[in-house]
Amino acid sequence: MKKLGWIMSLILLVSLVLSACGQSKEAASSAVTTTVKIGILKNVTHAPGFIALQNNYFQDAFGKNAKIDVTAFDNGADFATAIATDQIDIGYVGPGPVINQYLKSKNIRVIAGANNGGAVLVARKDAGINSVKDLVGKTVAVAAKGGTPDLSLRLLLKQEGLKVSSDTSGVQIVTRAPADTLVAIRQKEVDATLIAEPWGTQIIQEGTGTILVDWNKIPPKDGNYPLTILVASDTFLKDHRDLAKKAVKANKQAIDFIGQNPNKAYEQISDELKQLTGKGMEPALIKAAIDHLKLTEDITLEDINEQAKTSFDAGYLKVKAEELDFSKFLDLSLLNEVKKEK
Structure with a gap:
């Protein structure tokens, strides 16, 4: 009986140890943090990105185990280089610089619009x-x-x-x-x-x-031409397609918020500008900017082709005319999925 009791005690002890190990692994797994590196320009025309950051739309969509790292750029060329070299994962930029970069590296995709005109x-x-x-x-x-x-x-x-x-x-x-x-x-x-x-x-x-x-x-x-678009690197789309889709959803949420709450949005845009540049902007000026553009998550291949042709004609794109193929540059699969889930 003593021997049986000793065996039962040993089994119980082993079970407790295994259970503790399992819980430790589960806790460690839940603590794993994914860093999403977001790029944005210091322009009011990037308003959807500012609102998505201010209202935590990105953070809420990505979840508590995601960490957001924001880099603000002075120009689109620096942004395009950064995303092509995986220094950032996703972000807002004008079409021109990333069209040029895409022809060089082929590792960037347009996944949604943000605003037209402006x-x-x-x-x-x-x-x-x-x-x-x-x-x-x-x-x-x-x-x-x-x-x-x-x-x-x-x-x-x-x-x-x-x-x-x-x-x-x-x-x-x-x-x-x-x-x-x-x-x-x-x-x-x-x-x-x-x-x-x-x-x-x-x-x-x-x-x-x-x-x-x-x-x-x-x-x-x-x-009605794209001035600001949402793009992602191929690496990010391959490794974190789910997060890219959530970013598209957060972008749309921000666009809707600006349309429904303009006065509050102007204040929040100013607050985000202050965080990025150290200086905010008068709400009246922000209103003037928003009034002079069309906020939209939509974008077409025709839009991209037209801007690319103009850039090519100006001599900015150093490629042959037959190489101006942007059919793979535009990936609207995530945006289409988000729209279907409405």
Whole structure:
């Protein structure tokens, strides 16, 4: 009997040890943290991303075992390099830089839209510019070569039969950061600018410029072109497709929130800008930006192809014409799944 009792005690002890080990493994498993590296530009036109961060839509969607690491970029080119080299996983950017990067690395996918339009053509008040044709012999500033406003400007000039040149025979395009453009307009260093909001509104409010072409007349498609999109790296889509889908859902949630709660959204956008840049923005300026764009999660291959062709014609894409195939660049499978689950 003593021997039987000893055996029973040993079995009980082993069971307790095994049970404890199992619980330890389960606890360790639940504590595993996935870091999602989100990239975003410091522009109001990236508002859906700001709202998704401010309202914890990404965090709530990813779950408590996910850690979010946000990197703010000054320009799309740096963003595109970062996502192509897996420094970030997912984020918001303009189409131009990632179109260029995709042709080099083929490892980035567009998974949703964020907003369309949002840029205006502003002329300096005393520059003698009353129509687009008056831009001949003038200097027009854009934020970056190959950026969406640059491509839109080139399309607009082409529509009016004007050429881009380095002398007064055509329109001279120069690059200036938006903040520097405000100064350049004041100091009469440039005559006009095609610039994303709210910078255009700031120039108008200062009294130094007037709107020459409003946002809903800017090509292509009268302002209904993608200015900000949501993209993901191939690595992230392969390893964490579920999280990418949740990001698409959070993006749509943010777009809906802005439409339903505009005044609150303006404050939250300002708060996120302050976190990213150290400085917020007046709600009135944010409202001007949001009023001059179309928030949408939708995007089409036609949109991408049109911007790519303009970039190619401008000499920014160093490939052969037959290599301009973006059928795999756009992956709307996640967005379509999110829409079906409504």
